[in-house]
Each structure stands twice: as C-alpha cells, then as structure tokens.
Amino acid sequence: MSEERSLNFLEEIIEQDIAAGTHNGRVHTRFPPEPNGYLHIGHATSICLNFGLAKKYNGKCNLRFDDTNPTTEETEYVENIKNDIKWLGFQWDNEFYASDYFDKLYEFATLLISKGLAYVDDSTAEEIAATKGSTTTPGTNSPYRSRTIEENLHLFTEMRAGKYKDGEKTLRAKVDMAHPNLLLRDPLMYRIKHEHHHRTGNKWCIYPMYDFAHGQSDSIEEITHSICTLEFIHHRPLYNWFIEQLGIFPSRQYEFARRNLTYTVMSKRKLLQLVNEKHVTGWDDPRMPTISGMRRRGYPPEALRTFSDTIGIAKRENIVDIGMLEFCVREQLNKKANRVMAVLDPVRLIVTNYPEGVTEVFHAENNPEDQSAGTREVPFSRELWIEREDFMEEAPKKFFRLAPGNKVRLKNAYIVTCDGCVKDESGTITEIHCTYLPESKSGNDTSGLTVKGTIHWVSIQHAKTAEVRLYDRLFRVEDPSNEDGDFKDYINPDSVQTLPSVFIEPAMAKTMPGQSVQFMRKGYFCADTDSTPDRLIFNRTVTLKDAWAKEQKRN
C-alpha cells in the first residue's frame, strides 16, 4: 500500500482545469528542445514532467524541435535528442518542428501588420538597443514605427524575397515602448538571416524569433499546458499578447524552477566548452551530466526517472545533492546488476594447504536480490588475486579482513586463516599466505564457524583482464558556476583514473557493451561502448556505500 502522494503545483493546475472542464478536460503537453546541443539531466526532468503529466492524465505529449535559428542548429542534434528521449523510456505522440510552421507564422505576421500591430524597422541592432530604455527609464519610439500598413506589408514582402541584407531590417511588434517589462517594448518578431536551414533549406531568409514562434507553435498544436523553466516567466505576457491579438487557440504557459545538481555545470554553453576544450572526451563522456554521458556511465533510465520523481518540482531556486541521484542509481542497479568478482589492486594470496594443480568450480549466485538471475561458475585454485587493501600486517580491532591470525571467508569458497606475508627488499608485500578449512566449503559448510569478514578474489590461473575506468565528480566544488573566476578552474584533476589491467573472473568475458554488473564490494560498473570481447573496458558507474572507508576517515 503506497500512500497517496501529494500533488505538485502543475498537477494541481491540471486537476483544476480538468474539474472546470477547460478544453473538455483534455491535457496536451510538449517537450520543445532546440537542436543545438545534447540533452542533459536538467532536460531529463523536463521530459519526465511533460511526458509524465500527459501519461498521468491520459493526454498527449508532442516532441517539437524549436528550430528557428539556422545558425546553431543541426540535424545531428535532432537524432541524438530523439535517441535520448526513447532511451529514457518515453514515446512522443507527434514529432513536429517549429520550422513546419514557418508559412503559418509568416501569415500570422502579415495579419498583425494588417491590424497595425507590427512594423518594419530599419534601425540597426545598436539603435534598437539604444532606444530600448532601461529598467527605470522608458524607451523611445523608433522613427519607423509610424509607417503605414501598406508600406509595412510591402517591405515585409521584400524582406522575405531577399531584397535586404542580414540585419538591414527587422519586423517588430507594436506594443508599448514604455512598458515596465522590457520584453514588451516592441519586441522583434523576424530577423533577416541568409542562411541554410537544416530542414527548410534555402526557402527562407527571414526567421521568426523565439517569442514569435513558441506560443504560436503551442497554439497550432493546441497544447493545453505549455511547461517551461522559470527564466521564461517574463515572456509570458508576450506569449499571451500574440495569442490574443491573433485570436488563436489559447495555450497557457506555466513555469517551474530548473534543477541544478551539485558538482557539475548544466548550461549548454559551459558543456560545449568542456567538450571543445577537451576537458572531457565528448558529449557522452561518462563524467558529463548529459543523458548520453550518464547512459555510457551506466546510469539506468529508471534511475533518472525515479530521481526526477523524488526531487519533485517547484518554483524556488535549488541545487540538488548529486548523492540523491547516486542513491537512485544504486537502488536500481542493486535490483538489476549481476554480482561478479574483480580485483582492482591485486596482491597474491597463496592457500598453502590447497593442492597444486587442482581447480575447483564453485556455483555462485548472480544476484542475491533476484533468484531468477541464476548462478555462474567460478574457478578456484591454490593461488588467488585479492585486493591489496584487504590485508593488514598490523590491523586495528575493527579490521575484519586478512591479518595474521584472522579468519575470513573467501566469497563463494572457503574460510581461510591468515598466516602471514612475504615482502621484497623494499618492504612491499608480494605474497600473503593462508590455510583453508575444507569443511567450510560454501553452500556446504559444516565447520560451525562464523567469520566477520568476507572478501572477493580471482583465481590467478583463470583470471582474465580488463581496463577499468574509475570516475569521480567532474568538479571539486559543489557549485562551480558560483565560485570566483572561471568555472574550469574547479575541474577535479582526478575525475578519472584508468586501471589498464584489472583481474576479473572468467565469467565476465562475455559482458556486452552497456551491460551493468556489480564488482562485489567495489561498486557498479558498466561495460563501455568501446568494450569488445578482446579488450574489455568497464566504467565505474558509482561506488558502493562503504562503511569501513567512513570509519577510517574518522580516525
């Protein structure tokens, strides 16, 4: 029995609308990315919101590319965005492009000119900025503001026909140059750009501005609830003004606070910089907060969805602890990922009373959380690799691993007693010796002993190797954008550590790219997209919680 969750403010609005019979209770949202970059975790929240709301209220959600600026937009981005949305687990009802509406938008503009509500302005960008006024002073009217309707219609036709150069003329809405909201001081509707568009080619040389495209696109699609982030709140009066003056379907805009995450940056500009300046290997670098980066890192889509649900939605400034995301990732992977043994920092363990040349095969359960995951074969022999940190010559009381005289369980195998170690001239430990108890065999233990510690291992003779990349946070500080100086000064120099040759158990040889596993006691790892059976590569998705590490930190 799950308790009824309280509604977020958007759900409240929608339920009120449904109760009031607005649009006959129909709910239709849209996700409107600009195809000029890759989607990141912030977009994921918006995707979950828009698609989630549509699903919850039996409505629809469109995917609409906001492609009104040919300078920055590319088809490559379109494909990646679609891929990311699908991977997150959502399917749009319609795939649209703002550029689909260029003809309609042109008609709308002509209509506004005819109503005396728009005019062609010859002012330069500088002149427009100069006459805009400020927050405390009103702007002044453009000298071209009083052109006749006929003249405006004629000039606008010429603009479209390509008679003018970039920036020579613009189409502006005639609203109010003294309006306290700067956005309503005769905003630009169209600008001239003699550029090739990724979909309309060279058909147009004038392109609508965001404000003259977004609301009308919503309206054309009869979007009922147009959900966007807080910075568009100032645009809402303009959004409504165009819809009202045009007399078209009254879509309504609602704003929520974008989600920020600790230890990362989210702006497209900054992410692009990280890519271009090679601080990361690409948009899908596992350290990036992009959806493609998180996918490559091994974050499951379910985790991103539950994260989005868990953090909720509101209108206040926020910065969510990345630990919350990592919790959702672990929660999901704990249920799904098979357990395997891998030794990252090896040291040799010799079971001195185990016969030489003998191999014993154990059947290990793949996932204690999921019996249906089955078992796998794990070979055991006299010489094993174990984790260097699992042995201490002089151990504190609370150390439950190998130390002279201590007993531990070798996971899935036997209980062993540590007898000591061998060192080289420099004092480095080269071998650890132990003796095993034959009657403590896993699954058939008659020894009656219980031990405090269990460690993982890999048989030296049977071990395979893999490259392992240990990822950490990309930045050293919680909010790099909010620190003095350049955000790049705060990049974590140790955000990735590559271990070229880690020992893994043979059952892992067939791990497929994208597959997640748990390296027991070490963390969740995901086979990289570049991983092949001949050259296995694993990315650390997230560590396991480590109470022992915490304990040590305290001392």
Next chain:
RNA sequence: AGUUUGAUAGUGUAACGGUAGCACCCCAGACUCUGACUCUGUUAGUCUAGGUUCGAAUCCUAGUCAAACUACCA
C-alpha cells in the same frame, strides 16, 4: 535601482487556518558468505518584525535575503 519570482532540517520536497511530515545525507544499533542490500532508532526546520485569529508555515503589513530579466539566442 525597476519588474517578476521565490524563501520550511545540511539538501530536495509536503502540509491549502487545526499535531510541521517524507526522501537523501548524518549519527547509533540489528542483520549479513558483499563493512553492500535490508531493518530499527536518533539528530535537525517554518527568513525577520508586527498584526488578524481560540488557533498562522499558511491570511495581512513592513522589512531582509536570493534568483531571473535588461541578445536581430532559445
């Protein structure tokens, strides 16, 4: 400075005039063939000052702080 938003444990989010709750984190313990998972318990909060009211996180007034806006980007 103007406009607009907003302010609840460390973080995120509820409570819609009637017991300030949930999740993450932290801490203590139980369990454990992963020091994982799971389970139990605990710490900790209404920006400030007035007012209305039997009763205020919630309503009113004033203040404080924060963010966004001031692109021929979206």
